[in-house]
Amino acid sequence: MEEIENKGGQGRTELEKLGEFGLIERLTQDLPIHHPQNTLKAVGDDAAVLRIPEGHVQLVSKDLLIEGVHFDMTYCPLKHLGYKAIAVNLSDIAAMNAKPLQVLVGIAVSNRYSLEALEELYAGMRLCCERYGVDLVGGDTTSSASGLCISVTVLGSARPERVAYRSGAKENDLLCVSGDLGGAYAGLLLLEREKREFLANPAMQPDFKDFSYVLERQLKPEPRLDIVDLLEKIGVVPTSMIDVSDGLASEILHLSKESGCGCMLHESKIPVDLETCKALEMFKILPEVAALSGGEDYELLFTVKQADYEKIKDCHQVKVIGYMTEAAQGNFLVPENGTLVPLTAQGWQAFDKR
């Protein structure tokens, strides 16, 4: 994670010195344009002006990230936070089997943030835009009574015949997932433990050795746009697709419900990385529980026709973890030995009393 390390210690410029327009100008200066034929006017007017690639339809999604709900400033460096805010939005476009082209960013901050802090946040955003060739075309910055609120809108495009909805899965389709699961949750558990220890003893130094992978899964997730490219290359259009933000179980139930199917998920096929297993062991959490209910992995979950098995079976980034059934059969987890367990969503609940 060297490239994203915080620089820190460059002094402090109060936001009210700059004013609203000065701040936006400062944060959005010298933004590169990766798609000059599609991004006709970026920041600086009442709206951005865009052109959709010929023959494509447009995809739009937006997400709000709220301090104290979606992130904790105690252990989330601003640059990572900026990166993640963009990455999770790009993931929504990937989840339609499409490619992102532009993002717009709105930020509300209290006066306790300095210009330098916001520059760190923007640096992370720019880094993620740069990596995925996405243009930042709109920026709006305003004050808030307390805390930080980040709103990102992402725009993308795809040929209409390649767009994958949640609703297209059919009986007997194979259920596939990219990468591995549970890592982001393991990273969160580690960070929360360090926070508790830090609060008890502020002199302590975090001991994160051997856990760089799960920490990166939590702090700096990557949208699986490489999978979108891969599927195009091998000539597969998923029959349905979603990204894993709330845990595998919750996402499978979305696909089943929207597609009018049931599902059999083979527990032994769920991919979990070895480092994730080791980290989870410290917290006495089973890997499959973290994968099913942990969330924030931002992998792609999708279904393909049985006929596409030959095309997908040698892609090491994709694993077949089950298959779709009739809706009447319900949704089940199939353990290696033993009886079927009904799948239930135990994902993150935004409105639980906290």
Next chain:
Amino acid sequence: MEEIENKGGQGRTELEKLGEFGLIERLTQDLPIHHPQNTLKAVGDDAAVLRIPEGHVQLVSKDLLIEGVHFDMTYCPLKHLGYKAIAVNLSDIAAMNAKPLQVLVGIAVSNRYSLEALEELYAGMRLCCERYGVDLVGGDTTSSASGLCISVTVLGSARPERVAYRSGAKENDLLCVSGDLGGAYAGLLLLEREKREFLANPAMQPDFKDFSYVLERQLKPEPRLDIVDLLEKIGVVPTSMIDVSDGLASEILHLSKESGCGCMLHESKIPVDLETCKALEMFKILPEVAALSGGEDYELLFTVKQADYEKIKDCHQVKVIGYMTEAAQGNFLVPENGTLVPLTAQGWQAFDKR
């Protein structure tokens, strides 16, 4: 304002009873689609899927509205707030001389809001969408530590040759404004006065008679999409355009700066409604001061070529208030009698210490 009155008193359903998905489903059920050929998939997937009208470019803008900064729940009914949140975003598309087609809405709320409160907010949003034939294609609702945060993204389109940027004004172009100015600020002053009196004596009843127009200007502004239609009908493409959200002076300076011009603004030509003048008189504020610095009127400010004067002169909704000059001449207010006054922006400053 009858159609937008609050119903009130329908009980209280706690948000945590519904959960995140239940809440979004409830708020976005039965949304009408006004543009089925352009809105291919609205809410319910990872992203909305849209098609831009043939031969058009796309316009995108977004705005964050924060409780305690952009609105005060003491005097802003939720239904009005919902209406205004959409209206001010549609105004950004109007300000490009384009038409809005879709909006996406993100809301962060604390548990002190009930389902019924959010339904009121959404009812106002739906009403504004309905009036302007705009599709609500994305909804994201999450919790916040405190207060209400509303993020709206608006998408629109126009033929590229009709798009009006801030940067196209030329020397000698006529400076025009729609409607009248200062009303929204007068409405705000009235509401703030009532709030102070209410805090001093909670038994008091507000006395708003004779001021329905200025109150409506503040609580329920309308985007001037009728002006976009009018300009098309009379065959005029503005050379530059912006909407008046921060006060006339600030907006003129934006056009001048972006276009590399100066400006002469004739004080006596600034349109102010009679009711606005009466309300401002109570606060000992000059009408031209409210128009220049008050903000939130959401009228359209634009420049046209001298040659278009004949086309525009009989449009009673548009008034010529000045003309553009060389940049070197600067920006001035021309009083009826007396010497030129340099124009300065005294608009709303988001990051002033409060």
